Amino acid sequence: xxxxxxxxxxxNELSFEPGETILEAARRAEIEIPTLCYDDxxxxxxxxxxxxxxxxxxxxxxxxxxxRATAExxxxxxxxxxxxxxxxxLSLHLADTIQDREIAEDNNPSRVHELAETYGTAGEWTxxxxxRQGRPQDTNRFIEFRADRCxxxxxxxxxxxxxxxxxxxxxxxxxxxxxxATADDQSLTDTTCELCGxxxxxxxxxAMTEKQALEWGKPERELEKVRSTxxxxxxxxxxxxxxxxxANRVVKVTSPPPGTTVNDGNLCVKGRFANDFxxxxxxxxxxxxxxxxxxxxxxxxxxxxxxxTGLAGVKERHGNDAxxxxxxxxxxxxxxxxxxxxxxxxxxxxxxxxxxxx
Amino acid sequence: MxxxxxxxxxxxxxxxxxxxLQPGNVGxxxxxxxVPAADIFGVATFYSLLAEPDAGVRVCTGLTCKLxxxxxxxADLETEGTPATSYSCLGRCDxxxxxxxPEGDPxxxxxxxxxxxxxxxxxxxxxxxxxxxALRLVHDKGAEWALDEVEASGLTGRGGAGFPAxxxxxxxxxxxxxxxxxxxNADEGEPGTFKDREVILxxxxxxxxxxxxAARCLEAQDIYAYVRGEFGQVKASLMAALDEARARGxxxxxxxxxxxxxxxxxxxxxxxxxxxxxxxxxxxxxxxxPYPVEVGFRGKPTLIQNVESIACIPAILERxxxxxxxxxxxxxxxxxxxxxxHVERPGVYEAPMGITLRELLEQAGGVTxxxxxxxxxxxxxxxxxxxxIDLPMDFKSLREAGSMLGSAGVVVLNDTTDMVEAALTQAVxxxxxxxxxxxxxxxxxxxVRQALERYRGGDGDAxxxxxxxxxxMREASIxxxxxxxxxxxxxxxxxxxxxxxDDNE
Ligand SMILES: Cc1cc2nc3c(=O)[nH]c(=O)nc-3n(C[C@H](O)[C@H](O)[C@H](O)COP(=O)(O)O)c2cc1C
Ligand code: SF4
Ligand code: SF4
Ligand code: SF4
Ligand code: FES
Numbered sequence: 001x002x003x004x005x006x007x008x009x010x011x012n013e014l015s016f017e018p019g020e021t022i023l024e025a026a027r028r029a030e031i032e033i034p035t036l037c038y039d040d041x042x043x044x045x046x047x048x049x050x051x052x053x054x055x056x057x058x059x060x061x062x063x064x065x066x067x068r069a070t071a072e073x074x075x076x077x078x079x080x081x082x083x084x085x086x087x088x089x090l091s092l093h094l095a096d097t098i099q100d101r102e103i104a105e106d107n108n109p110s111r112v113h114e115l116a117e118t119y120g121t122a123g124e125w126t127x128x129x130x131x132r133q134g135r136p137q138d139t140n141r142f143i144e145f146r147a148d149r150c151x152x153x154x155x156x157x158x159x160x161x162x163x164x165x166x167x168x169x170x171x172x173x174x175x176x177x178x179x180x181a182t183a184d185d186q187s188l189t190d191t192t193c194e195l196c197g198x199x200x201x202x203x204x205x206x207a208m209t210e211k212q213a214l215e216w217g218k219p220e221r222e223l224e225k226v227r228s229t230x231x232x233x234x235x236x237x238x239x240x241x242x243x244x245x246x247a248n249r250v251v252k253v254t255s256p257p258p259g260t261t262v263n264d265g266n267l268c269v270k271g272r273f274a275n276d277f278x279x280x281x282x283x284x285x286x287x288x289x290x291x292x293x294x295x296x297x298x299x300x301x302x303x304x305x306x307x308x309t310g311l312a313g314v315k316e317r318h319g320n321d322a323x324x325x326x327x328x329x330x331x332x333x334x335x336x337x338x339x340x341x342x343x344x345x346x347x348x349x350x351x352x353x354x355x356x357x358x
Numbered sequence: 359m360x361x362x363x364x365x366x367x368x369x370x371x372x373x374x375x376x377x378x379l380q381p382g383n384v385g386x387x388x389x390x391x392x393v394p395a396a397d398i399f400g401v402a403t404f405y406s407l408l409a410e411p412d413a414g415v416r417v418c419t420g421l422t423c424k425l426x427x428x429x430x431x432x433a434d435l436e437t438e439g440t441p442a443t444s445y446s447c448l449g450r451c452d453x454x455x456x457x458x459x460p461e462g463d464p465x466x467x468x469x470x471x472x473x474x475x476x477x478x479x480x481x482x483x484x485x486x487x488x489x490x491x492a493l494r495l496v497h498d499k500g501a502e503w504a505l506d507e508v509e510a511s512g513l514t515g516r517g518g519a520g521f522p523a524x525x526x527x528x529x530x531x532x533x534x535x536x537x538x539x540x541x542x543n544a545d546e547g548e549p550g551t552f553k554d555r556e557v558i559l560x561x562x563x564x565x566x567x568x569x570x571x572a573a574r575c576l577e578a579q580d581i582y583a584y585v586r587g588e589f590g591q592v593k594a595s596l597m598a599a600l601d602e603a604r605a606r607g608x609x610x611x612x613x614x615x616x617x618x619x620x621x622x623x624x625x626x627x628x629x630x631x632x633x634x635x636x637x638x639x640x641x642x643x644x645x646x647x648p649y650p651v652e653v654g655f656r657g658k659p660t661l662i663q664n665v666e667s668i669a670c671i672p673a674i675l676e677r678x679x680x681x682x683x684x685x686x687x688x689x690x691x692x693x694x695x696x697x698x699x700h701v702e703r704p705g706v707y708e709a710p711m712g713i714t715l716r717e718l719l720e721q722a723g724g725v726t727x728x729x730x731x732x733x734x735x736x737x738x739x740x741x742x743x744x745x746x747i748d749l750p751m752d753f754k755s756l757r758e759a760g761s762m763l764g765s766a767g768v769v770v771l772n773d774t775t776d777m778v779e780a781a782l783t784q785a786v787x788x789x790x791x792x793x794x795x796x797x798x799x800x801x802x803x804x805x806v807r808q809a810l811e812r813y814r815g816g817d818g819d820a821x822x823x824x825x826x827x828x829x830x831m832r833e834a835s836i837x838x839x840x841x842x843x844x845x846x847x848x849x850x851x852x853x854x855x856x857x858x859x860d861d862n863e
Contacts, residue, residue, distance in 0.1 A: 170400035178794030
């Protein structure tokens with residue numbers, strides 16, 4: 001072996017870091033290798049087998065997601081054999097789950113169908129109707145597991161274990177019966193589950209899905225994604241509000257793809273699922289001011305003037321330290337910054353706090 | 359309170375003593391071990407003996423037992439009201455139709471018919487001399503000498519893969535990491551195979567001595583014997599031999615011995631699935647590389663060797679590697695062949711590697727009826743037609759014939775056998791025993807079984823896309839189970855096209 005640190009993929013000499021996989025080296029060079037069970041935050045499982053590539057000297061094709069690049073390794077992703085395997089795997093998964101794309105994508109997009117469109121299939125095979133068990137008796141309000149769509153890729157269980165460090169779900173049974181389960185098939189809310197929804201997010205098929213969005217009944221692709229910042233705490237997680245424009249309604253919240261924002265694809269239960277308030281009838285949607293004990297709608301100018309006058313009055317009558325500023329834990333970091341700025345610069349007081357700061 | 363560090367390796371013991379998967383047990387084992395409850399559920403549901411603790415008598419519905427009337431036995435038990443379930447090959451094909459009651463007395467094994475062969479390495483009928491003289495030779499002459507003899511012997515793995523033993527021994531010995539393990543693979547589960555059972559029942563001291571030699575040569579501190587859970591008294595036989603040898607001071611004191619039960623999963627015979635099981639996990643094979651010699655049990659260098667391979671070691675050292683090599687005909691060594699199915703005297707026959715089936719059948723009193731086909735090495739080897747009866751039964755010849763020697767579980771089929779039925783029996787086995795980790799095997803085995811059932815039911819087109827499915831299973835499965843699982847069907851279609859309709863030839 002020479003000192004050269006490059007791997008040849010489809011004729012391109014690509015450098016790689018020690019420990020890098022074929023897939024990582026290929027992706028940097030924008031050589032497409034399809035994957036179904038891979039997520040770069042998780043230990044590779046090598047389970048779906050769609051990423052198999054030919055490696056010179058190896059009699060069998062190797063999983064690009066789990067095979068380390070080695071010096072002078074020669075990899076081929078554009079052969080007839082590799083292509084045949086991709087088509088085989090896609091026909092296989094379609095036969096094992098839901099062949100009809102409309103039905104498959106009733107809520108979440110289906111990566112299997114997306115790849116089938118890109119790479120083609122080996123034909124439509126008789127559906128298998130596998131004996132995987134779901135968890136219909138699970139009473140949690142947010143996450144539904146639909147076993148008929150599950151490709152047993154274990155992304156959800158690896159996420160739950162490796163990212164959330166919760167291990168509420170597991171691969172259970174074996175062979176054709178392999179499914180995703182909780183201990184003794186309990187409701188998620190009776191397990192260690194934190195309802196972070198990460199398992200839904202990583203699921204490539206919509207087997208793990210959002211119950212409430214499913215009830216709403218519009219597929220994700222018909223919703224508009226509006227990027228926003230979660231306002232449950234100061235971390236600043238980016239969220240995508242999935243909006244049904246016709247109904248003017250936020251149907252669900254998803255996280256932007258891993259690697260693109262500060263939260264790296266993750267959210268917590270509040271950011272992902274606690275969004276009922278958006279459309280709650282009691283929610284304030286305009287400024288109100290009180291006249292003689294009665295609230296009435298006002299303009300922002302009028303309302304802010306009222307606040308400024310009140311605060312300035314207290315300061316004048318009782319001094320700076322008669323005032324205290326408390327901001328909500330639902331403000332962003334930037335808003336909290338502005339609040340203390342207001343307290344310190346405009347009112348010269350250190351009486352400032354935030355309700356999540358204890 | 360949960361233990362500070364999860365004690366995963368204890369999960370099996372705890373689950374077993376709690377009575378398997380029953381209400382409350384998952385939580386109980388979770389509290390005892392600190393392993394997440396979901397993981398325990400995942401483990402308990404993976405292994406047949408834990409998942410269905412109350413399934414009653416397990417009736418083997420492997421191919422040999424089916425030929426011998428397993429279905430009738432199952433029906434009879436049901437009529438008489440005895441709880442019973444069909445079960446994958448029990449490794450008692452010489453006693454077909456076999457059944458096993460986990461609650462009953464430890465099944466007494468009727469001795470399989472096995473002629474004595476003093477000229478061969480194991481000689482099942484020899485009186486146990488248990489002299490441990492080979493181990494003493496290693497003390498005197500050193501590990502390098504022993505390794506050279508093993509290399510000269512040409513011993514290849516008898517568990518199925520036929521990998522040269524000395525390469526693995528040297529690889530482990532050459533590791534920098536000093537924490538090393540020896541693992542005995544006594545999970546014998548390949549349908550048609552029951553030789554390891556016989557070796558341990560009849561010559562347990564050969565196995566103990568072989569393991570002790572391996573530990574000494576490889577400087578390993580721990581020996582793990584993973585014994586098939588359905589084998590009842592086999593583990594006890596091994597443990598008794600260890601006690602005897604210890605009492606007589608034959609063994610090195612600094613080696614720790616561990617005996618671990620299998621819990622009903624054929625796939626745990628695959629070496630990396632076995633390691634997962636030892637670590638208290640679901641028996642899903644690992645991706646290779648890295649190989650166990652480098653990253654094995656607990657991530658440390660590990661030698662995994664089949665019972666028969668290990669049992670050859672004492673003779674190799676005593677009589678010399680060259681002697682062992684010469685004992686084979688086309689490939690090195692003597693070999694245990696398991697004969698079952700339509701043969702007059704099923705049993706374990708020790709013979710020169712490369713003996714033909716015709717010769718073996720002569721020893722076994724011939725075929726019951728007229729031979730039509732045979733499986734040379736368990737379900738995974740598919741079927742060969744009767745006209746291949748003069749093929750040398752060795753690793754290379756059978757591989758070239760599109761089959762394999764595997765574990766040398768030879769199943770003979772006579773001309774009353776329906777090949778569609780035979781292929782279906784094997785398909786059911788692989789579907790039941792797939793670990794379910796990778797899609798080609800998990801889904802492919804279902805497709806193969808269902809297509810065969812539809813074909814049997816009169817749907818002439820049912821096998822139309824099976825060739826493509828078989829191709830993918832072979833090419834894309836993670837381990838040998840999925841890679842071989844379509845072979846019974848494709849080989850039956852190849853050699854018996856008339857039974858599969860002309861279109862599917
Ligand atoms: C699906 C499958 C099942 C296996 N079952 C067994 C078994 O029951 N016993 C065994 O010794 N080897 C079995 N093997 C082979 C082992 O993986 C491994 O090669 C062997 O234990 C190594 O020992 P050896 O070199 O002495 O044969 C199996 C392999 C596969 C792929
Ligand atoms: S919601 Fe989060 S914690 Fe709960 S099962 Fe899914 S990944 Fe695990
Ligand atoms: S639920 Fe989704 S993520 Fe989990 S194994 Fe099934 S397909 Fe994969
Ligand atoms: S080939 Fe079958 S048994 Fe082997 S890893 Fe894949 S699913 Fe498991
Ligand atoms: S992405 Fe590599 S095996 Fe699934």
